[in-house]
Amino acid sequence: MSDSCAAPDQDAALPASVDIEKETVLTGTVVNDEGELVQGAYVRLLDGSGEFTAEVVTGEGGQFRFFAAPGKWTLRALSRYGDATGEVEADRGLNETKLAVSR
């Protein structure tokens, strides 16, 4: 991973350097009313107090991914099809969430 604030490709496989045993990964997909995967949705990660932490843009697979810490998080998706909010109680390892956006 580069030494930058750059947004990594959200559809790429997890880099080999990422240790799932140690990392807390929040991942999932954004879908619209029709159940289609939404590319170009903005997914925001908010911490336990509702404070903004990070934001990524979904790729072709409608996928997002954050590296965080165990605990309570809020996921907020914005898109041209509408918005969605999801609450996650994250543990170490992979934590998967589907966000269905609507107007």
Added chain:
Amino acid sequence: MAREDVLVTADWAEENLDTPGVVFVEVDEDASAYDYGHIKGAVKIDWKDDLQDPIRRDFVNQEQFSQLLSQRGISNDDTVVLYGGNNNWFAAYAYWYFKLYGHEDVKLLDGGRKKWELDARDVTAEVVKREPTNYVAKPLNWDLRAKRDEVEAAIGVKNLIDVRSPDEYAGRLLAPAHLPQEQSQRAGHIPTALSVPWSKAANEDGTFKSEAELRELYVGEAGLDEGKSTIAYCRIGERSSHTWFALRELLGYEDVKNYDGSWTEYGSLVGVPIALGDEPGTK
């Protein structure tokens, strides 16, 4: 400075896509975003390939910046409208460069790519070709850029604004949460720095908050001393460009600098003071 002097709305942009003398420039962290789709007529600047020196750890100099803009077909008297992803971090970073090198008329598209996409406005993958120009950048304006020694000397003297997330500020994380935590430099913040995450200056759709909301945020909530000079920093200088824009360009504070070395530099310096935890700490 009035908001409309430095920010344009998406509606204004749409009405001025073909206006002579107005050049749209997309600045991205992710170079493929532009190729997938951009605002009609917009040229691309890559924050890394185009704005960083390829060898030294520094950004492009006056001559390199002149060459870049000449090659992109931008003239000294053009109105340059910058926009990009990540809530305009990289566009704000480029805006700071345009000001550093003395460009007269430069603005940000409020909300950047995100607002444009959420509004479902048109984008195109059309290749944009502009005739090369002979752009002449002015010498770097050091009134806008802080270096490390100046930052250390500012501890307890000037306003220091740390715009990273609360966890990065406290030293619980070394990088934003969408990146793996593989950095090795020390965690924490510069003592006495106030924590005002960049994101608090923006609405959810990426547009900047109103001047009244911004003043309440920095002065009312965070305790910025309006009688003092200010230095903003983040991890590598992009997020702090966003805050620098809010403080200097929108709120009109005169002496505001961006410390582009930011935490990757400061957190690797030998012997400098570091504060851990949620409190600013003391000198």
